[in-house]
Amino acid sequence: xxxxxxxxxxxxxxxxxxxxxxxxxxFCQPLIFLTIxxxxxxxxxxxxxxxxxxxxGIISAWSFILYASGTALISEKWGGTFELILGSNTSLFRIxxxxxxxxxxxxxxxxxxxILYAQIIYGFEIHxxxxxxxxxxxxxxxxxxxxxxxxxxxxxxxxxxVFEYQNLxxxxxxxxxxxxxxxxxxxxxxxxxxxVIPMTWSIKSLYDSLIGIEFSYFYLLGGILISSFYFVLxxxxxxxxxLIFRKTNKIGVF
Amino acid sequence: MSSIIKVNNLYHEYTIKNNGKxxxxxxxxxxxxxxxxxxxxxxxxPNGAGKTTTIKILTTLLIPKNGNVTLLDKDILKSPGYIxxxxxxMLGGERGIYNRLTPIEYLKYFSLLYKIKIPDNKLMELxxxxxxxxxxxxxxxxxxxxxKQRLHIARVLINNPKxxxxxxxxxxxxxVISEEVRLIISRLSKKNITVILTTHYMQEADDLCDRIxxxxxxxxxxIGTPTFIKSTHSDVKFYEVTCSNLDxxxxxxxxxxxxxxxxxIEGGLKLIRFEYPVTSTIKEVxxxxxxxxxxxxxxxxxxTLEDAYIKLVR
Ligand SMILES: Nc1ncnc2c1ncn2[C@@H]1O[C@H](COP(=O)(O)OP(=O)(O)OP(=O)(O)O)[C@@H](O)[C@H]1O
Ligand SMILES: [Mg+2]
Numbered sequence: 001x002x003x004x005x006x007x008x009x010x011x012x013x014x015x016x017x018x019x020x021x022x023x024x025x026x027f028c029q030p031l032i033f034l035t036i037x038x039x040x041x042x043x044x045x046x047x048x049x050x051x052x053x054x055x056x057g058i059i060s061a062w063s064f065i066l067y068a069s070g071t072a073l074i075s076e077k078w079g080g081t082f083e084l085i086l087g088s089n090t091s092l093f094r095i096x097x098x099x100x101x102x103x104x105x106x107x108x109x110x111x112x113x114x115i116l117y118a119q120i121i122y123g124f125e126i127h128x129x130x131x132x133x134x135x136x137x138x139x140x141x142x143x144x145x146x147x148x149x150x151x152x153x154x155x156x157x158x159x160x161x162v163f164e165y166q167n168l169x170x171x172x173x174x175x176x177x178x179x180x181x182x183x184x185x186x187x188x189x190x191x192x193x194x195x196v197i198p199m200t201w202s203i204k205s206l207y208d209s210l211i212g213i214e215f216s217y218f219y220l221l222g223g224i225l226i227s228s229f230y231f232v233l234x235x236x237x238x239x240x241x242x243l244i245f246r247k248t249n250k251i252g253v254f
Numbered sequence: 255m256s257s258i259i260k261v262n263n264l265y266h267e268y269t270i271k272n273n274g275k276x277x278x279x280x281x282x283x284x285x286x287x288x289x290x291x292x293x294x295x296x297x298x299x300p301n302g303a304g305k306t307t308t309i310k311i312l313t314t315l316l317i318p319k320n321g322n323v324t325l326l327d328k329d330i331l332k333s334p335g336y337i338x339x340x341x342x343x344m345l346g347g348e349r350g351i352y353n354r355l356t357p358i359e360y361l362k363y364f365s366l367l368y369k370i371k372i373p374d375n376k377l378m379e380l381x382x383x384x385x386x387x388x389x390x391x392x393x394x395x396x397x398x399x400x401x402k403q404r405l406h407i408a409r410v411l412i413n414n415p416k417x418x419x420x421x422x423x424x425x426x427x428x429x430v431i432s433e434e435v436r437l438i439i440s441r442l443s444k445k446n447i448t449v450i451l452t453t454h455y456m457q458e459a460d461d462l463c464d465r466i467x468x469x470x471x472x473x474x475x476x477i478g479t480p481t482f483i484k485s486t487h488s489d490v491k492f493y494e495v496t497c498s499n500l501d502x503x504x505x506x507x508x509x510x511x512x513x514x515x516x517x518x519i520e521g522g523l524k525l526i527r528f529e530y531p532v533t534s535t536i537k538e539v540x541x542x543x544x545x546x547x548x549x550x551x552x553x554x555x556x557x558t559l560e561d562a563y564i565k566l567v568r
Contacts, residue, residue, distance in 0.1 A: 006366045013359055014352075080349025083315055088367040089339050089413070095367070246317045248269065249310070 003098070006090070010102040015068075025063045026106070030056050030114040031121075038122050050126050050210045055179050057114035058203065061107030061145065063170055068106070069149030070166060072099040073157040073241075077251050086242065093238045100149035104142050111138070129212025133220075137206035140223040144198035147230035154237045157251055178203055198227040258417060258448050259289035259312065264321035266307055281307040283472040284321065289465075291416075294439070294449040296463035298456070300567050303469040305452040306345070309419045312450070313343045326416060339368070342415040344406040346422035346452075353395040357386050357405050360394065361412055368413040380408040384438055400431035407438055417448040424458060436462055456560035466559075470567045480559050487562040490529035492555045493539060497547035500524045505546040510534070523550065 016022060033056040041049060073096055076082040085095055118124040128134040156162040175181065176190060177199040183191055194200045201223030208215050245251055266282040282304045289295045297305045310316035312323060314334040323330045325337050344350075352360060358377055365372045381387045384404035389397070394405065403423060410418050423439065424432040432455075439462055443449055453459055459466055460480045467477040476483055490512065496519070505526070506514060514528040524547070530539050536554055543549060 002366060002369050009363060009366055013355060013363070016354065079352065080345075080347075081352065083310075083345060084350050084364075084409075085367060087313055087315055087338055087343060088364065089335070089369055090367045243317075246315060249316060 003094070006094075006098050007101055010098050011105065014099070015102065015106055022064060022068070025060055025067075026110055026113070029060050029063070030110070030117055033059060034114070034117055034122055037124075048211060049124055050128065051207050053115060053118045053124060053126060054111065054206060054210070056118075057111030058141070058179060058199075059174060060114065061104075061110040062174060062199070064110060065100075065103050065107050065145055065149050066152060066166055066170060066173075068103040069100050070152040070156040070162065072096055072103070072149070072153040074153075074251075077157065082245075082251065086245065092242050093235050096150060096153050096234075096238060097146075100146050100153060103149055104145040107145055108138075108142050128210050130209050130215065133209035133215055134206060137202055137209050137220060137223075140220055140227075141199065141202035141206060144202050144223055144227045147198050147227035147234070150234040151230055154234050154241070157241065173197065173199075176200070178207075195222075196226070198223060198230060201226060256291075257288035258291045258326060259287075259295075259450070260322075260324045261285060261287050261308075261312070262322040264308070264311065264318055264323060266304075266311065266316070266318045266320075281472055282311075282318070282321075285467075285469065285472070285474050287467050287474065287477055289448060289450065291448055292443060292446045293464045294443045294451060294462050296459040296466040297450065297452045297469060298454075298459055298466055298563060299469035302471075303567075304472045305469060306421055308469070309343065309345075309421050309450065309452065313341060313419050314338055339413065340415060341417045341419065342410040342413055343419035344403075344410050344421065344423060346403075346420075346425045348399050348402045348426075351394050351397070351402050351405060354393060356389075356391045356393055357381055357408070358390045360405060361408060364409050364412045370413060372412070380411055383411070383441070384408045385434060400427045400435075403427060404431075404435065404438070407435065411442075415447065417450065418442065419450045421452050422454070423451065424453060424455065432458070456558065456563055460559040468563060468566050475566045483562050484557045484559060487557050487565055489532055490557075491532050492557065492561065493526075493528055493530055494553040494555065495526045495543060495547075495549055496523055496551040497526065497543075497549050498523050499548050500526070501546040505543070508542065508546075510542075 017026070034053070037049070037052050037056065040047060040052075076085060086092060115126060118126065176186070176194045177197045178186075178194060183194040183200060183204065186194060201219045205215075205219040205223060208219070241251065263284045263286060264282050265284045267278045267280045270277050270279050285304075285308070297308060299305055307316065311318045312325065312330065314330055314337055317331065326340055328336050330337055352363070355363065358374070358381070361377045361380060362372075365377070378387060378390060381390050384407050386401060386404055386408065389401065394402065397405070403425075407420075407423065410420070420439065424435050427435060436458060439449060439451065451459070451462060463480060465477065465479055466483060468475045468483070476486065500516070502516065505511065510530055512529040514526065517525045519525050536552070540549060540552060543552075
């Protein structure tokens with residue numbers, strides 16, 4: 001119950017929708033990509049529009065999570081609140097998890113907003129060959145994004161200047177996760193990296209469910225497993241961060 | 255009454271980098287003290303003495319390199335969860351506040367982190383206690399230092415703590431606001447909350463604290479009531495003399511006169527301050543001084559905590 005109230009508080013009070021950059025990502029960016037899509041469709045009516053509408057939504061969701069979850073832990077250090085939350089009665093893991101869940105929910109909202117834009121403004125019709133599987137894939141995608149948000153929160157708190165690289169990370173990650181080109185079409189050396197990214201699995205699963213080619217639960221399950229693995233990993237890491245902080249009074253070891 | 259805090263041989267060192275080489279820096283050299291329930295206990299000492307380090311260790315934020323600390327009869331290393339639930343702290347200064355939240359929201363957030371349900375009117379009561387009720391729904395981004403520090407005090411009370419740690423709660427505050435903060439702190443102790451306080455203001459420590467420990471370079475120099483600490487330095491009295499025609503060389507040669515300070519004031523007069531052994535009466539001192547100047551006014555004042563402090567850490 002308290003956990004839900006904490007999540008709700010984060011959603012309402014800590015989601016910074018007055019931040020111009022976030023406004024841009026959430027509300028404007030999908031419009032631009034949808035416009036490109038609109039003209040692509042004009043040129044080539046044969047492309048699978050459903051897949052790309054979701055891709056547009058996922059771009060925005062990912063961009064938001066990259067920045068918002070990435071700063072989840074480090075911003076507490078900057079603001080001098082890190083010690084206060086550490087000294088409180090809620091574990092650091094739970095606080096970061098709440099923030100990551102919150103940001104992923106905004107990401108989901110982003111995807112929904114994109115679909116809404118696509119239907120209302122651009123008049124696209126969206127089809128799925130299996131609604132249940134698409135929704136399941138979407139849920140696993142959100143689960144993956146939460147776990148990825150946790151990883152980002154931890155990484156960004158360890159290295160001082162990760163933010164300089166965040167801009168560089170936006171698109172490579174999306175390409176590697178098979179959002180535009182199927183992972184199997186990527187150069188062979190990149191493919192292992194792709195499958196380490198939790199999103200890859202649920203994106204594949206989502207696309208399969210939309211297009212209606214033979215759906216394999218392998219990817220759905222893979223997405224759940226690899227994301228869960230990241231949860232365990234970040235749990236260990238956050239406990240470590242807490243311990244190191246309590247020993248040295250410093251966050252970040254690099 | 256049993257002790258709510260027991261600190262035994264507390265030792266801590268930090269690892270610092272000097273010219274790229276790792277070095278150990280000792281912050282606490284094995285300190286001992288106990289605090290009783292409901293006491294206001296002051297930690298005084300110069301910059302870098304180890305006050306904040308002590309507070310961070312006692313609030314489970316820092317793991318000491320050596321020594322034992324029990325709070326509420328629980329070991330800080332074995333039961334940090336229990337301790338965190340029952341204590342709270344502020345680390346002084348303006349940081350540690352979420353700019354976009356209002357005071358009410360800020361308190362609500364921490365009530366969630368402490369897993370307690372507090373109705374809004376109770377939160378308002380806390381804000382009233384620190385005089386922020388009128389700003390309850392204002393964004394904290396425009397708050398002054400004093401407002402932020404008072405908000406911290408309200409936050410500190412959110413979980414009904416048995417012990418509160420206040421690290422320099424009046425740092426950077428103007429005299430009026432400082433006085434208000436002191437009033438709030440003295441109210442806490444009336445509620446039987448144990449208060450551990452650090453400050454650089456001796457008068458404040460004297461007014462608020464039941465007992466004081468003076469730390470210097472990681473060691474406790476003295477521990478006791480303010481009266482006791484002052485009494486250990488009552489071998490001298492403090493004189494302030496306004497005079498004219500001062501023979502500066504002559505007065506410096508008097509053996510009994512210690513810590514002499516001379517200041518020129520209006521009309522070419524001099525104001526001299528010094529310490530003189532208590533064994534001499536004011537008449538005797540007057541006679542002695544008269545050899546070197548014409549006394550216009552002579553004042554004698556009692557030892558303050560500041561005098562004792564300066565002697566101890568000099
Ligand atoms: N994180 C840290 N890393 C390395 N050294 C530290 C760290 N924190 C404190 N120190 C050192 O430990 C010693 C004690 O510091 P501490 O902050 O406890 O002093 P303090 O009594 O609170 O001083 P002040 O009155 O200035 O607040 C100082 O020499 C300080 O330089
Ligand atoms: Mg300090």
